Amino acid sequence: MADLLGDLADLRRRAREDRHAYAFPLLFFGVASFLALPLYAPAEPSARGLDVRHPALLDLYWSVVLVVGGLATVWWYRRRGARVGIETSTRGYLGALAIGLGGPVVGVALDHLPFRFHSGTGVGLIVLAAATVLWHRQAPRAVTPVAAVLGTAVLQHDQPVIAQFIAIGLGLVVLAALERSTRFTTITAAYLVVLCVSAAFTPLAVPVATTWSMGSVVVLPGSVLLLGGLAGLRRG
Amino acid sequence: MAEHPTAALDDVVHQKHRLGILTVAAEAKRVEFGYLRSTLELTAGNLSRHIAVLEQAGLVAVEKGYDGRRPRTWVAVTPAGRAALAAEMAALRALVERHVASQP
Numbered sequence: 001m002a003d004l005l006g007d008l009a010d011l012r013r014r015a016r017e018d019r020h021a022y023a024f025p026l027l028f029f030g031v032a033s034f035l036a037l038p039l040y041a042p043a044e045p046s047a048r049g050l051d052v053r054h055p056a057l058l059d060l061y062w063s064v065v066l067v068v069g070g071l072a073t074v075w076w077y078r079r080r081g082a083r084v085g086i087e088t089s090t091r092g093y094l095g096a097l098a099i100g101l102g103g104p105v106v107g108v109a110l111d112h113l114p115f116r117f118h119s120g121t122g123v124g125l126i127v128l129a130a131a132t133v134l135w136h137r138q139a140p141r142a143v144t145p146v147a148a149v150l151g152t153a154v155l156q157h158d159q160p161v162i163a164q165f166i167a168i169g170l171g172l173v174v175l176a177a178l179e180r181s182t183r184f185t186t187i188t189a190a191y192l193v194v195l196c197v198s199a200a201f202t203p204l205a206v207p208v209a210t211t212w213s214m215g216s217v218v219v220l221p222g223s224v225l226l227l228g229g230l231a232g233l234r235r236g
Numbered sequence: 237m238a239e240h241p242t243a244a245l246d247d248v249v250h251q252k253h254r255l256g257i258l259t260v261a262a263e264a265k266r267v268e269f270g271y272l273r274s275t276l277e278l279t280a281g282n283l284s285r286h287i288a289v290l291e292q293a294g295l296v297a298v299e300k301g302y303d304g305r306r307p308r309t310w311v312a313v314t315p316a317g318r319a320a321l322a323a324e325m326a327a328l329r330a331l332v333e334r335h336v337a338s339q340p
Contacts, residue, residue: 004252005328008259014275015263082303085271086264087310180263 019088021080022175022184023232025073026225029168032065033222040203040215052214062164063101070097070171088178096174099148100167106153120158121199127151132173159199165221169195187228194220248293249324253278254286258321261296261313269309287311295320 039058043051052058074090081087117123128151134144152170156163169192176188202217203209249255256276261267273283290296295317299310313321 004255005325005332008255008325011256011259011275012263015260015267018271019264081265082268085268086260087266089265 015086016180018084018086019081020179020181020184020232021077021088022179022181022187023229024076025069025171025175026187026229026232028069028072028229029065030222030225030227030229032069033165033218033225036061036065036218037215038211040217041211042209042214066097066101066164066167069168070094070101073171073175090178092174092178093171095145096148096171097167099145099152100170102149103152103156103167104163106149107157110153110157117154117158120154124151124153124155124158127154161203161217162195162199162221165195165198165218168221168225183231184228187224187231191221191224191228194224245327246320246324248289248295249320251286251289253282254290255321255324257283257286257290257311258295258313258317258324261311262318262321266299266310266312269311272311290317293320 036058039052039054039061041053043053070093074094077088077090077093127147131144131147131151134147148170152166156166159166169188172188172191176185198217198220202220204213204216206213249258253276257272260272260275269280269283269287272278272287273280276283278286287296287298291298293316295314297312297314299312301308301310
């Protein structure tokens, strides 16, 4: 009987390993992060502020990256599932993508609230944590997405510089849960930690802002994405 | 007196290969016939028979389609199949625990 349970555990482990396809989204978003660096050129070479020269272009770039990257990830998972013969559900990831993209839209409404949060980041994280608990407890269908949308929107509104990385992180959390991969979960956890560090310390405050000082915001999360993607490739 | 764990074993699910099919299928949205055949090391005929038994019991859903010109059969576990698998695993673990506890 114990042998049978051991055999079943092996089958489960093999099925999970065969489903792994996380290298692609990590590499895609990692490369896209570093390609965004030139767009972080400061508004004026001598400016001390945190404005980029072409904010609309930067916003457009990240919107395109999120949409194309998200759809390409779904395509990749489906293609790999068809090729290997074991398919991962991508519905949850599509939901996370929609939430990440919809966050800034909801954020516009937050500007018109008659009050301000003392710490939008704190509120956003609490609401997102609540959404995660609701998801695990399989709360009524509408409650979890509403909490996730609100939490993401508040967080992105309070941390606009890393809003795109919050959207990517949301997708990674959902993918890691779907894949049930310890390695991917570890990479995602490292990414989230690095994102917090990035939110606290970047863009680097230097006497004269440069593209590198402004673009420092993409270096830490982008590096974790790239290294995680390479680790995923090596694993196969 | 508590019921013996063997009473919770379901004949349809308990068969080793069917348990394997359900275990693999429960890990994914759906799984292809060829993948199951190679993973479980079964012949096509044998696997078809086991899948038919599970389908008849409402534990899996079978979907036939094409990948280009290649016909493919996909197997997905149903909510009833998921519940039956969970019950079977719980019964098996209870049996193992009972066996371990009875050792001197």
